[in-house]
Amino acid sequence: QSALTQPRSVSGSPGQSVTISCTGTSSDVGGYNYVSWYQQHPGKAPKIKIYDVSKRPSGVPDRFSGSKSGSTASLTISGLQAEDEADYYCCSYAGSYTYVFGTGTKVTVL
Amino acid sequence: EVQLVESGGGLVQPGGSLRLSCAASGFTFSSYGMIWVRQAPVKGLEWVSYISSSGSTIYYADSVKGRFTISRDNAKDSLYLQMNSLRDEDTSVYYCATVTGYSSTWWGQGTLVIVSS
Numbered sequence: 001q002s003a004l005t006q007p008r009s010v011s012g013s014p015g016q017s018v019t020i021s022c023t024g025t026s027s028d029v030g031g032y033n034y035v036s037w038y039q040q041h042p043g044k045a046p047k048i049k050i051y052d053v054s055k056r057p058s059g060v061p062d063r064f065s066g067s068k069s070g071s072t073a074s075l076t077i078s079g080l081q082a083e084d085e086a087d088y089y090c091c092s093y094a095g096s097y098t099y100v101f102g103t104g105t106k107v108t109v110l
Numbered sequence: 111e112v113q114l115v116e117s118g119g120g121l122v123q124p125g126g127s128l129r130l131s132c133a134a135s136g137f138t139f140s141s142y143g144m145i146w147v148r149q150a151p152v153k154g155l156e157w158v159s160y161i162s163s164s165g166s167t168i169y170y171a172d173s174v175k176g177r178f179t180i181s182r183d184n185a186k187d188s189l190y191l192q193m194n195s196l197r198d199e200d201t202s203v204y205y206c207a208t209v210t211g212y213s214s215t216w217w218g219q220g221t222l223v224i225v226s227s
Contacts, residue, residue: 048214
């Protein structure tokens, strides 16, 4: 149950796009199409942004998109806005009702 | 409005026990699997445990297996986490969250557990 690997930080100017990678193994990311992404502002609970690799829950703007290739999933935030500045975590199903989170990425809006 | 409210956190000595509760409202609690997720200070999220909607299926992370017990009372719309033999490294904010499919839509605000002598 090792954490999925994410870059420590990414940054972009308002209006730009940023992409966060999430690398796992064939036992988690590569083995299932059940990757979700969560946004967490300081001192707050996580909020879901993407589920099942690329699906957006109701209310999440289409600026957020997800994809996967092999054992690496990605979250892209297009048209970056100030309120997007937060920590982002990927999470993958790893079989037998177990889950593994990523190491987390801090997104900075310049 | 969906609400998940955790309680029961606090300061406990190493080797001690604590029972966390998560009170649910605004949705049909008995229809959802639930998980506990924790976050150590200035650290990332860590999945702790899963329980199915009926309570018949339970799984734990290796880091807490044999020490923590997850349970639920659907009649009381409540989720629990009994934590025994607590260690310094269990110090975290503990969140409860619903499971829809293979992701978590609704989260509580968290309760802080500090294990220290």
